[in-house]
Amino acid sequence: MRIITVREALNEAMSQEMARDKTVILMGCDVAVRGNPFGVSKGLLQKLGPKRIIDTPISEAGFTGVGVGAAAMGLRPIVEILYSDWITLAMDQIVNMAAKMRYMFGGNIEMPLVIRAPFGAGGGNAAQHSQSFEAWFNNVPGLKVAAPITAYDLKGMLTTAIRDNNPVIFFEHKRAYQHKGEVPEEQYTVPFGKAAIRREGKDITIVSYSMMALRSIEAAEELEKEGISCEVIDLRSLVPLDYDTVMESIRKTNRVVVAQESHLRGSLASDIVAEIIDRGFDYLDAPPIRVGSLNVPMPYNIGLENMVVPNKETIKQAVYKALGNK
């Protein structure tokens, strides 16, 4: 199978689906002429024209709302908010409208809306360009939330998201665009609600997603050499979340670390741990351990940033803690 970058995989997902379905459009700042500053939508304007690939003014609240309205009236918009930190400007339209219109209006509204909002820390982008807000959207019934990381999953899940008739918040990781992976040329889907087991193991389960899934795999590889066998689960889909796979693994290993990149307090890891306890308290041989960023705004200085954001060492330390009996 050929190997392409994440950026190309996303580009392909959009261009193939937009060729297949004429109602799919893409809108956001610099998506058309610029082809997105990372090149994710490069070439789409030339292929599909300015009516379907739309450069918007810097009006996140406005153009997200425009996406909501268009979705309700027959189009399948992909709204791009270049950095998920700015999703704050669009919160009202996402939370109070897109998520709820079907419910409030007697089931008579379709909302096939995808909001692509790249998240994630790294590179010294400082406090307003390094955040991950999936925990907020986990708390809003009516939305689906996805955070795949491999090139294969990104193309497949973006296709699924576009075809889904529900509002989907699609979190790419902004530092992964150059990562490479095997991606089929044809169209295919990767379903929501199904986690991927990246590594099988028997001593401990590591539940993670996005960049932290990659770090978990790295940590597991090192831990293997120390005689610790880790089962690494990449959730890829956050709402719905595949608790069946998670619990099956925990029934086997009896110990779990939940690793994600956002600040620890109020993180999705906290909710996952609570659900694990609800569903399988008796299978736990030790308290579940969460991994996340320190509860501080992201500092600019790279030395400080590296202390804040978890990495494979942090994950290894969490595994040691979970395996101990203190």
Place this chain on the structure above:
Amino acid sequence: MAEYIVLPKMGVNMVEAIIVEWSVDIGGKVQEGDVIAVAETDKAAQDIYAPKTGTILAHVVELGKVVKCQEPIAIIGAAGEKTEDLLQNKAPDSITKTLPQMMDTAQMTLSPDNLKVEESPTATSTTTARIRISPLAKKMALDHGISVASLAPAEKGERITKKDVLRFLAGKGENTPVRDNPSAVAEKRIPLSLVRKTIASRLTLSNQTKPKAVLDVRVDATEILKWKEAAKEQGLKIGVSEVIIKALGKALSEYPMLRARLENDELIISEAISIGVAVDTGKGLMVPVIRNVDKKGMAEISAELRLLAAKARSGTLSMDEMSGGTFSVTNLGMLGIERFTPVINPPECGILAVGTIRKELVVDQKDDSISIKPLFWISLAFDHRVVDGAPAGEFLMALKSLLEWPLSLVH
């Protein structure tokens, strides 16, 4: 048709109000929309309006009393209509609780203030230090009938985990001497049946929580045996068990403390006198309950006992038939056991063990004469937190008297 006027919800957060004034007397005529009363909430005084044209037939609440939203405050109808029926069922059940009120109570039950953190069951053990054990290990211990107190972590100060339970099960305790190749010993593993598991956990609980004392005395069975013969001649099958049950019932009616149980800091004395009778079912011990023995005759008790025992052996006892006991009795006499110390059946405070009837040499305490009499031991195990030795002893002696003169049981 006479109907209620209820206190309306007049503010987003309003749950109740006080009616401070009636604007229309009983018998007064009103048009729809007229003010009939003034209600005071924590915010302000507000008018309450007549929902339709008619006559105010009754005022249903007192002035100055707190009324909840949607509760009735008055009755309106046609002049002269009867209101007795309405007044009888004052609170219309279907809408007593409005949605906001239901929500408020729902929120209340979820608020951290009245969420009592459940003490984990290990805390009910009588050891004063809290045992640190993982949920998995605790479950494994329970499933295997191991008391948590008998487990130890691999390293001091650590939590007890699955490996420690496995270690215990494999027989490698800390102080056991190392035998030659213990793992080579052949053993058979039998998973606990549900019945056994339940018995195990209940008896463990009993042992851990009740400080138990035991009193023994021998009973002369002469009269009981005579009684048995007499009943047999009349075609009635009455056994020693029925007599004991009936005697227990009478004794318990005179000694209420033996009918008590301790819950937190309260003694709860059962008014009903129901006796649990231990039955060996072949699959495990069951204790069906004969209710209200003081109200039943010997024959009735006998029949019920036979029925329950049969049900126990066939595994068809219902939950109901096994609960609600005030006191229990257990009889190993048929096996030849002379005397034994039983385990109290929680949450009861006492249990009577009955041994086998044997002919013994008896010395008359007054004139030193010797005779041979059929005797059997009864042992009373009781919860010393609830009853002291002396009153327990009195109870036992009273029971002995009843058993030695069974006629007194029949009125």
Place this chain on the structure above:
Amino acid sequence: MADKIIDDVLDKCACTTDLKAPKGMQGKEQLELYRKMMQIREFDTKVKDLWMENKIYGLAHSYVGAEAIAVGTCHALNPDDAITSTHRGHGHVIAKGGDIKKMMAELFGKYEGYNHGKGGSMHIADVKNGMLGATGIVGSGMPLAVGSALAADLLGNKKVTICFHGDGGTNQGVWHESVNMAAAWSLPVLFVIENNQMAIGTELNKVTKMTDLYKRADAYGIPGILVDGFNVFDVYKAVKQGVDRARRGEGPSVIEARFLRLLGHFVADDQWYRDLEAVKPYWDLDPIVRMRKYLIEQSISSMEEIEKIEKGVVEEIQEAIRHASEDCSEPPPETLYTNIYANDERIS
């Protein structure tokens, strides 16, 4: 190339006016304006190089080409007046009288920098000097500026606030909310639109119908003025007028300083999407080039003097770089938890 932007904003850029100093402004003062613009030019030129060397990292946005606007505006302010900024904040800090060494240290992520290494280029702030911080969210400075003006109004301290923002920012909903409130309450705030006619790769006329942004002021009932953004005197005169108005209690104004973005959006943006050949001639409108020409032609200064100033500026920036690289230190780990809450309260 077919997929490059042909800047059809270039014609509109010709709102150029001749450089003409305001009456009464001495030569010395004019030279000072030039020096300040040179400082910004040199600083941000060096920043690009340093970014390429990864001594400065993350996101950095150059103020090169816009110097006349920051310098012209801030010259009309008192030291205790306030300004809010955008993501392109270096020029604002320097124009408002900031410390170049402290700013360079901050860009290097050092503890001795303005934000103790925790803000970086995009959050550079010199709050004590009235520069209320650069932010990466377009529009975040607008209601802040109005709030600053509200406080000044209530406290009666006659402070004026400048809200710097770009053409892209005028399409944020919050721009309208801010201008409306400022106008309705006659607050002492000026909305200075740094209209470089591009928002990353998006030309203004592709996303806005009324590209004469200053005309929007009319809809809010306040004055709107268009000035040549490449002309420091033009900017200064318009802002001075607006500031005096505001201080007299006559309320806000909108000043559109129109120019053209000559370099990329951020320091490493090579602008592959733009027809740079067409942009080339506009370098002649470069504010510094024009100012230098004007100073010499009007005999306000000599070539030597100008060269002396430029040399001094180059040395100053060099020293700042050296200071940041050699004298300054990495922030200690404890600083992760400082200044999250008042009095360094720790909530874990």
